[in-house]
Each structure stands twice: as structure tokens, then as C-alpha cells.
Amino acid sequence: MNFRSLAAIVAAAGLLAGCGATDANRPTVDDIGKQVVAGWKSTAGVEDAAYKYVHGLDLGQQVHLQATLSAASVSDAKFDELVEEAREIYWKSGERSVSLPVTFYSSDKPPSGEVRSSPNSVFSGDVELGDLAELEKKYGPRPTRK
Numbered sequence: 001m002n003f004r005s006l007a008a009i010v011a012a013a014g015l016l017a018g019c020g021a022t023d024a025n026r027p028t029v030d031d032i033g034k035q036v037v038a039g040w041k042s043t044a045g046v047e048d049a050a051y052k053y054v055h056g057l058d059l060g061q062q063v064h065l066q067a068t069l070s071a072a073s074v075s076d077a078k079f080d081e082l083v084e085e086a087r088e089i090y091w092k093s094g095e096r097s098v099s100l101p102v103t104f105y106s107s108d109k110p111p112s113g114e115v116r117s118s119p120n121s122v123f124s125g126d127v128e129l130g131d132l133a134e135l136e137k138k139y140g141p142r143p144t145r146k
Contacts, residue, residue, distance in 0.1 A: 029061050040065075049068070066102070091135050100126060101127075106122050
């Protein structure tokens, strides 16, 4: 192997390592999933909840959230309540640039398989922060990420 080839390989490895550093496993992002699921499981009408934290060079930081609701609890109001709870936890985490897809299921047609793999959902969307000034009024100043 000549010097130029070796230098190109070392440079490429350095670039990949640098890019991956921002998409490494971050316990504070994983904590978002843990907190949301704990809150949802204690909410009336929620029969089960789970999350899957994925990260990487092509994925960024993602916390896939899902909950199974009792058939009687399936409603837009319940979806809004649960998404708002996740939004508050995300806001208070101080994390930035985390994707939070959420999927809800009815106990009549529960998910089959792992988190994010079932087509039986009654609601699917993303937790978006939206109006930051409104969130600051509602939940206080956003902490800085540690």
C-alpha cells in the first residue's frame, strides 16, 4: 500500500469517527424514552407502553414511542394528552435534535412484534416541540444539555 492510499484511509476513518460522535449513544436521550413510558404506563386508559432508542450515523437520535390504549380510551383527546406529556419530557430534557415518532394502538388490535414494526396503529405521528416561546411559558426555561 502506498502512502497516498494509507493517508486517504486514515482521513476517511477520521471523518467517519467525527460524524459518528454526534450520533453516539447518549444516556440522556435514552432517559427521554424511559420517562415517557413510565408516565404513560401510569396514565388511565394506557394498557402498555414501550420505546426503542436508536442512533447512528444515518439515523441521528431517535426515540420510537408506542402505547396500547384500552379500546374505550382511543380518542384524539387521549392522543393529544400523551403526545403533550412526551413533549414536556423532551423539553425538560434539554436535548436538541431528537426525533420522537409515536404510535398508538387499540387493545382491540395491539401491536405485533417490536416497537415501530406493526401496521395496526390507530395513531402515528411525531412529537414536535412547536412554538418554543409557548413551551417556555408552559414548562419554564429549557435546560441546557449537559
